[in-house]
Amino acid sequence: MRIGCSRQIGLCVLTVWGMSATSFSQARPLPGLDVQQIYQRLLPQIEKIPIFDHHAHPGFADDPDVDAMAAPPGSAALRTRDTNSELVAASKALFGYPYSDLSPEHAKWLVQKKVELKQAQGNAYFSNILDKLNIEQGVANRAMMPEYLDPKRFPWVFFADSFMWPFDNQRERARNRDEEVYIPLQEKMLHRWMQQENVSKLPPDFAGYLAFVSRTLEDNQKKGGIAMKFEVAYFRPTKFGDPTRDRAEDVYERFVNGGIPSEQEYRTFQDYIFRFLIREGGRLHLPVHIHSAIGIGDYFNLSEGNIMNLENILRDPQYSNTVFVMIHGGYPYEHQAIWLAAVQNVYMDSSLMELAMYPSEFKHVLKEWLETFPDKITFGTDSFPYNQTLGAEESYWLGVQSARTALAACLAEMISEGEVNEAQALQLGRGYLHDNAVEIYQGKVH
Numbered sequence: 001m002r003i004g005c006s007r008q009i010g011l012c013v014l015t016v017w018g019m020s021a022t023s024f025s026q027a028r029p030l031p032g033l034d035v036q037q038i039y040q041r042l043l044p045q046i047e048k049i050p051i052f053d054h055h056a057h058p059g060f061a062d063d064p065d066v067d068a069m070a071a072p073p074g075s076a077a078l079r080t081r082d083t084n085s086e087l088v089a090a091s092k093a094l095f096g097y098p099y100s101d102l103s104p105e106h107a108k109w110l111v112q113k114k115v116e117l118k119q120a121q122g123n124a125y126f127s128n129i130l131d132k133l134n135i136e137q138g139v140a141n142r143a144m145m146p147e148y149l150d151p152k153r154f155p156w157v158f159f160a161d162s163f164m165w166p167f168d169n170q171r172e173r174a175r176n177r178d179e180e181v182y183i184p185l186q187e188k189m190l191h192r193w194m195q196q197e198n199v200s201k202l203p204p205d206f207a208g209y210l211a212f213v214s215r216t217l218e219d220n221q222k223k224g225g226i227a228m229k230f231e232v233a234y235f236r237p238t239k240f241g242d243p244t245r246d247r248a249e250d251v252y253e254r255f256v257n258g259g260i261p262s263e264q265e266y267r268t269f270q271d272y273i274f275r276f277l278i279r280e281g282g283r284l285h286l287p288v289h290i291h292s293a294i295g296i297g298d299y300f301n302l303s304e305g306n307i308m309n310l311e312n313i314l315r316d317p318q319y320s321n322t323v324f325v326m327i328h329g330g331y332p333y334e335h336q337a338i339w340l341a342a343v344q345n346v347y348m349d350s351s352l353m354e355l356a357m358y359p360s361e362f363k364h365v366l367k368e369w370l371e372t373f374p375d376k377i378t379f380g381t382d383s384f385p386y387n388q389t390l391g392a393e394e395s396y397w398l399g400v401q402s403a404r405t406a407l408a409a410c411l412a413e414m415i416s417e418g419e420v421n422e423a424q425a426l427q428l429g430r431g432y433l434h435d436n437a438v439e440i441y442q443g444k445v446h
Contacts, residue, residue, distance in 0.1 A: 025418060026418070027417055027418045027419045028416075028417045028418050029417070030417065031412070031413045031416035031417050032416045032417075034416055035412050035413055035416040036412075038411075038412040038415050038416055038422075039408050039409055039412035041422075042408045042411055042412055042415075042422070042425065042426070042429075043404070043405065043408040045426055046404050046407055046408050046411075046426070046429050046433075047134065047404055048134070049134075049426075049429060049430050049433050049434060050134055050135070050136040050433075050434055051133070051134060051135045051136060051138075051379060051400065051433050051434060052135075052136055052137055052138075052139075052378075052379070052433070052434045052437045052438050052445070053135050053137070053138035053139060053379065053380055053381050053383070053396075053399075054139055054325065054349050054351065054378040054379060054380040054437045055139055055141055055157075055289070055327050055328075055349050055351040055380030055381070055382055056138050056139055056140065056141065056351070056380060056381045056382060056383035056384075056392070056396070056399075057140070057141055057142060057382070057383060057384045057385070057392065058126050058138060058140050058142075058149060058154060058383060058385075058392050058396075059140075059142065059146065059149070059385055059392060060118075060148075060385055060391070060392075061385040061386070061387050061388050061391060062388075063146060063385070064143075065142055065143040065144040065145075065146065066142055066143075066384070066385060066392075067141075067142065067143065067384075068143045068159040068161065068162070068185060068186070068189050068231065069181075069182055069185055069231060069234065070181055070182075070185060071296050071297070072177060072178045072180075072181045072182075072296070072297040072298070073177075073297070073298065074296050074297045074298050075298075077356050079355065079356060079357070079358060080355055080356060082102065082386070082387075082389070082390050086398060086401075087102060087390055087394050087398070088100060088101060088102060089397075090393075090394040090397035090398055090401075091110055091394060093132075093397060094129065094132060094393055094394070094397055095110060095113050095114070095117075095393075096113075097109070097110055097113075102389065102390075107389045110389055111388050111389055114388075114391070114393070122148070123147060123148045123149065123150060124150070125148065126148065126149055126150075126153075126154070126392075127150050127153045129392075129393050129396060130153055130396075133396055133397060133400045134400075135396070135400065136434065137152075137153055137154070137155060137445055138153065138154055138381070138383070138396075139154070139155055139156075139157050139226075139227075139380070140154040140155065140156050140157065141157040141159075141229055141289070142156065142157075142158075143158075143159060143189060143192075144192070145223075145224070151224050155224065155226045155441075155444070155445050156220075156223070156224050156225045156226065157225065157226060157227045157228070157229050157289055158220045158225045158227075158228055158229065159189060159228070159229050159230075159231065160217070160228040160229065160230055160277050161186055161189070161230055161231055161232050161235065162186045162187070162189035162190035162193065163190065163193075163213050163216075163273055163277065164186075164232070164235075164269075164270040164273045164274060165183065165186045165187065165190065165235075165270075166190060166202055166209070166252075166256065167255045167256070167259075167260070167261055167266065167269075168255070168258065168259060168260045168261075169183045169186075169187060170260055171260055171263065171266075172235070172266070175299075176298075176299040177298070177299070178234070178297040178298065178299040178300070179235070179299070181297075182234055182235060183235070186235070193216045194212075196216065196219065197212060197215055197216055197219065199212055202256050203256075204253075204256065204257070205253065206245075206248065206249035206252045206253060209252060209256075210276060213273070213276070213277070213280070214280055217277075217280055217281075217284060217286065218284065221284055221286055225286070226286075226287070226441055226444050226445065227286060227287040227288065227289050227325070227441075228277065228281060228286055228287075228288055228289065229288075229289040229290075229291075229327070230274075230277075230288070230289065230290045230291060231291045232274065232290070232291070233290075233291050233292070233295060233300070233304075233305035234291070234295050234297075234300060234305075236267065236270065236304075237301070237304035237305070237309065238304065238305055238306070238307075238309040238310055239304075239309040239310075239312075240270075240271045240274055240275065240310075240312070240313060241267070241268070241271045242271065242275065243268045243271050243272050244272075245272065247268050247272070248268060248269050248271075248272035248273070251265045251266070251268055251269040252269060275313075278313070278319055278322050278324075279318070279319065279322070281322045281323075282319060282320075282321035282322035283321075285442070287322075287323040287324070287325055287440055287441070288322055288323065288324050288325070289324075289325045289327050289349075290310065290324065290325070290326055290327060291327050291328065292305075292307040292310070292326040292327055292328055292329065292330045292337070293305075293307070293327070293328030293329065293330055293331040293332070293352055293353075294328075294331060294332065294352075294356075302332075306330075306333055307326060307330030307333055307336075307337045307340070308330075308333065308336060308337070308340075310326075310340075311340065314340055314343050314346050315343055319345075320344070320345060321345075322345060323345050323347070323440055324343075324345060324346045324347065325347045325348075325349050325378070325440070326340065326346065326347065326348050326349060327349050327351060327352075327380070328349065328350075328351055328352040328353065328382070329348045329349055329350050329351075329353060329365075329369075329377075330348070331352060331353050331356070334348075334353065334365055334369075335365075335368065338368065338369050338372050338373060338377075339372070341372070341373040341376035341377070342373065346376070347376050347377070347378055347436070347437075347440065348369065348373075348376060348377045348378070349377075349378050349379075349380045350365070350366070350369070350377065350378070350379055350380060350403070350432075351379070351380025351381055351382035351399070352380075352382040353365060354379075354381065354382075354398070354399045354402040354403045354406070355381075355382055355395065355398055355399055355402070357402075358402075359402050359405045359406040359409065360406075360409075362402060362403075362406040363406040363407075363409040363410040363413075364410070366403075366406050366407060366410045366432075367410035367413060367414065370410060370411070370414070370428055370432070371414070371419065374428045374431060374432070375431060375436055376436065377431075377432055377436060378432065378436050378437040378440075379403055379432055379433050379434075379437070380399070381395060381396050381398075381399030381400060381403075382395070382399065383395040383396040383399060403433070404433075407429050407432065407433070408429075411425040411426075411428065411429055412425075
């Protein structure tokens with residue numbers, strides 16, 4: 001909505017997407033009796049919109065590169081448990097599953113069906129899953145890309161957290177059993193980047209380390225990477241200070257060859273490296289994706305990982321050239337988080353929420369976002385291969401179906417309440433499912 005005032009004629013002209021103010025009356029607080037009919041009319045049109053899935057982890061359950069982390073023991077929300085009957089519907093839609101449950105004896109059919117399709121289709125297997133769901137492209141947020149994913153259909157987003165953990169991490173690993181799983185995987189990831197860059201040993205000086213980091217980002221971009229991703233909320237608080245280079249350099253050169261930095265010394269170094277990485281994102285026109293929501297495991301700290309802790313970073317003028325995508329939209333702080341999208345270079349991604357919430361609840365979140373900054377929100381499935389039976393395929397289906405139905409429901413209410421007309425509603429829907437994300441990458445994706 002824009003209000004423009006002309007001094008010459010002393011009038012204010014209200015325009016909404018180019019339409020005159022006389023086209024609308026006051027929006028109503030409740031939908032009318034027509035909302036169900038509008039929903040039924042909208043849903044088939046929304047199902048025809050091709051999707052750009054902004055966040056997923058496509059791959060097979062036995063592929064260790066699906067993520068840079070592994071899942072420690074923890075509790076799953078009701079809808080994300082393998083007892084969810086919707087997963088049967090997913091298996092029927094994608095594979096013609098003939099049973100009405102996923103009991104172990106019946107699930108063997110599904111596992112065997114997938115094996116047969118993988119053998120017959122090769123590297124077209126996951127592309128065919130996208131085709132069945134009308135997904136044009138699906139971001140592959142993975143440690144490394146495999147040969148069985150077509151890079152034209154699966155743009156790569158790589159992980160950047162490991163650059164913040166180059167020292168002896170004995171203290172970091174000992175904090176809890178989650179970190180006993182996470183931190184060794186960060187060490188492994190850093191050594192993989194070193195191997196990629198032919199670096200046998202960490203540089204002795206800080207300038208050399210920063211050059212190694214920059215070179216890795218540049219090479220990953222040349223290999224098809226469209227963004228870098230942080231899962232840092234799993235490892236430490238997301239409130240970052242702004243130390244000088246001298247302080248970070250002092251820590252690096254004292255501990256690069258051994259010794260365990262204190263928690264404060266390590267945080268000082270990490271604060272600087274995190275900011276260095278996002279500055280490099282601006283230089284390279286490489287968007288920065290940040291995990292900004294709940295996490296797996298028993299020790300993920302919601303308050304320390306609160307998306308609002310990142311406000312000092314997102315609103316810092318020195319990063320105005322860096323595009324930020326807040327993965328998972330800050331859930332369960334999504335109502336506050338949407339206001340961070342007021343910053344010109346900040347976007348919200350809804351992945352995970354479509355899986356954790358049922359459509360009846362997710363539609364409320366989506367409606368609030370569409371009524372606030374509709375051009376700054378993007379869709380993602382957070383698809384992941386949980387096991388051989390319930391793989392990335394079924395979570396793709398669940399995320400897509402949840403989002404399309406919730407989107408149709410919230411847009412139907414907005415139309416019935418007089419907030420938008422049907423043409424504008426479909427424009428908003430296409431923006432959320434496709435256009436808003438594609439615009440971020442400026443020709444690097446379809």
